Amino acid sequence: MTYALALQCLGDPMRRRLFEKLRAGSASVGVLAKGLPVSRPAVSQHLKALKRAGLVKDRPEGTRRVYFIDPEGLGPLRVWLDQFWDRALESFKQEVGKTAGRGPRRTP
């Protein structure tokens, strides 16, 4: 059920940019805030959401907090996605044939 939070989090463009920044490696809040067109508190709030979704972890480092991606957080999302690939792909094959078959009544 935790994939829901992950999706809802990554659905936001700003949070996605934040998450993608962290892909390059760990970074503090201040560093992340620079390079983004929003205030530092906004970044804090986004990081809080990402943390709640299990997508990132943080570690205190002196007076600052360093955030980094938790790969395990993407696990449930990956599993959820695979459920569609398997199940939906076979259904899809049955559909594509029909797409030009039974349309509205042909009126020549």
Next chain:
Amino acid sequence: MTYALALQCLGDPMRRRLFEKLRAGSASVGVLAKGLPVSRPAVSQHLKALKRAGLVKDRPEGTRRVYFIDPEGLGPLRVWLDQFWDRALESFKQEVGKTAGRGPRRTP
């Protein structure tokens, strides 16, 4: 770049429920609307968004429109996700060790 639309779409709970319903197979708008706590036009609008994101396709069938999942729509999302698994996983291993290492000054 299309993974952005997919994420933004699936970020919405109602759209997710809709998408998961379609996993069981194709269905018309009216059928989908029943079983969801929203009006039929709302479902139409959600389906429009899903279609724009390339996640579903539709086919006319008489007076109704049948929607079904397009597995290819999930492709970009999958690719995007993998980029994190590969890249972030190695970064993560370097981080976990530090998590208890350099904290705030120990004050015994």
Next chain:
DNA sequence: ACTTACCGTAAGTCATGACTTACGCACTGG
């Protein structure tokens, strides 16, 4: 041709949530 079923779009309402500024707390260095 007329009615009925099914759907998409338009227009308007309302709540969610993304942002801001202001504040208080924890840690570090002089």
Next chain:
DNA sequence: CCAGTGCGTAAGTCATGACTTACGGTAAGT
């Protein structure tokens, strides 16, 4: 011990978007 730095939270504002009802358009049955 006293600034200064870095951060999280609170409170308030404002736009986005998710929903509604109303309408028009297409296809099928009689």
